Amino acid sequence: MATNKKDGASGRFAYDLDRVIHEKARLSILTSLIAHPKGLRFGDLKQLCALTDGNLSRHLEVLEEAGFVSIAKSFEDNRPKTACKITAEGRRRYMQYLDVLEQVVRDAADAAKAAGDKISTKLRLA
Numbered sequence: 001m002a003t004n005k006k007d008g009a010s011g012r013f014a015y016d017l018d019r020v021i022h023e024k025a026r027l028s029i030l031t032s033l034i035a036h037p038k039g040l041r042f043g044d045l046k047q048l049c050a051l052t053d054g055n056l057s058r059h060l061e062v063l064e065e066a067g068f069v070s071i072a073k074s075f076e077d078n079r080p081k082t083a084c085k086i087t088a089e090g091r092r093r094y095m096q097y098l099d100v101l102e103q104v105v106r107d108a109a110d111a112a113k114a115a116g117d118k119i120s121t122k123l124r125l126a
Helices: 025-034 042-049 051-063 087-112
Strands: 067-077 080-086
Touching: 025 042, 025 051, 025 067, 025 080, 025 087, 042 051, 042 080, 051 067, 080 087
Parallel strands: none
Antiparallel strands: 067 080
């Protein structure tokens, strides 16, 4: 899961980032859904993530197969309506992913600082 080895040089920076999430479009989709816990309509999600219909559909399919999102299809005024929502498992795995990313940033900042580089305060995590 979300770990890296701090003991010794071997594997110190080998992070276990979730490959399902660690893709630009899917990260964008999950971030949008985390920010909207009641879910989003397909068109709104498409706009927020700046994706085409086909790209969004394919990435939602991957996320649904992984159990990260639920997709509900219905009709409203004889028009198809697709609603997307993050699942409890999706929320849990997304938060684990963020924990690993925070460790990446901390380690990068520490390594740069040790090398004498100036670190932006934006990179320092509490």
